[in-house]
Amino acid sequence: MRIVTWNVNSVRARLDRLLAFLARQGPDVVCLQELKVTDADFPREALEAAGWKAVTHGQKTYNGVAILSREEPADVEWGMGDADTDPEARLIAATVKGVRVVSAYVPNGKEVGSEKWAYKLRWLGRLQVWAASHLDSRRPAVLCGDFNIAPGDRDVKNPEKWRETVLCHPDARAAFEALKGLELVDALRQVRPEDQVFTWWDYRELGFPKNDGLRIDHLLVTPPLAARLASVSVDRDERKGKLPSDHAPVIAEFGEFGE
DNA sequence: ATGGTTGCTTAGCAA
Numbered sequence A: 001m002r003i004v005t006w007n008v009n010s011v012r013a014r015l016d017r018l019l020a021f022l023a024r025q026g027p028d029v030v031c032l033q034e035l036k037v038t039d040a041d042f043p044r045e046a047l048e049a050a051g052w053k054a055v056t057h058g059q060k061t062y063n064g065v066a067i068l069s070r071e072e073p074a075d076v077e078w079g080m081g082d083a084d085t086d087p088e089a090r091l092i093a094a095t096v097k098g099v100r101v102v103s104a105y106v107p108n109g110k111e112v113g114s115e116k117w118a119y120k121l122r123w124l125g126r127l128q129v130w131a132a133s134h135l136d137s138r139r140p141a142v143l144c145g146d147f148n149i150a151p152g153d154r155d156v157k158n159p160e161k162w163r164e165t166v167l168c169h170p171d172a173r174a175a176f177e178a179l180k181g182l183e184l185v186d187a188l189r190q191v192r193p194e195d196q197v198f199t200w201w202d203y204r205e206l207g208f209p210k211n212d213g214l215r216i217d218h219l220l221v222t223p224p225l226a227a228r229l230a231s232v233s234v235d236r237d238e239r240k241g242k243l244p245s246d247h248a249p250v251i252a253e254f255g256e257f258g259e
Numbered sequence B: 001a002t003g004g005t006t007g008c009t010t011a012g013c014a015a
Helices: A016-026 A045-048 A116-134 A172-182 A188-191
Strands: A002-007 A029-031 A053-057 A063-068 A076-079 A091-096 A097-107 A140-146 A217-221 A229-235 A250-254
Touching: A002 A016, A002 A097, A002 A140, A002 A217, A016 A045, A029 A097, A029 A140, A045 A053, A053 A091, A063 A091, A063 A097, A091 A116, A116 A172, A172 A217, A188 A217, A188 A229, A188 A250, A217 A250
Parallel strands: A002 A029, A097 A140
Antiparallel strands: A002 A250, A029 A063, A053 A063, A076 A091, A091 A097, A140 A217, A229 A250
16 A cells, blocks of 8 residues: 655646656555645546545645545545634545545744744644544554654754754654654654655755755654555655656555554 | 745735
């Protein structure tokens, strides 16, 4: 079973790339972030024509998340369903082939100390509560998406440059560690404990040509799924060429053993 | 400190 997470930075702008990626990589489940489109304008027909079912939690202009799979995703949750009146569409969950799948787009936070930064930390706190009550660590589940957090210095090409930013701040890293405390395993680190692997490069400042990258897109998996984890890779080719997303897809391969 | 780029929307925001 192959599960992908990819911040596409507009699903409409990236539709041709997305369809080519799906055909090339042949995943089973794809979690998308930053759709930047309402549910009504989501390119459902083009994806269905290619054989994909989609559940979406969209929003005009900003944010938006989706889960794609070959079969219709079941038991869909749109948002965290808590008491917060947050209008931003940043989380969707569904069950595919017996695996609980969550596609999340954590707020960026803009600048440490800003109102958006406070919102990011609040949102991560809500995610912690939601995951604790909605993800069963005894069952196969994956919480994946754009976390806008580089967990450690090994996840950053230039740690000193990024140290004080919203992607590397200790409070953001502490929130990531807290999620792992719910018996969730950082899939890439389980199979590649020391590799320098990046998933995002800023469009500005020649981020990709200089490989000024960070690993901020993750799959956090429960122990039953971690036991089946075979490999994790980043499709860097998707960051190349004409008009790429600023994120590359992360691909995790799971075997059927150990269930 | 600023600017560099992209997408959505149409000058400015978000990332």
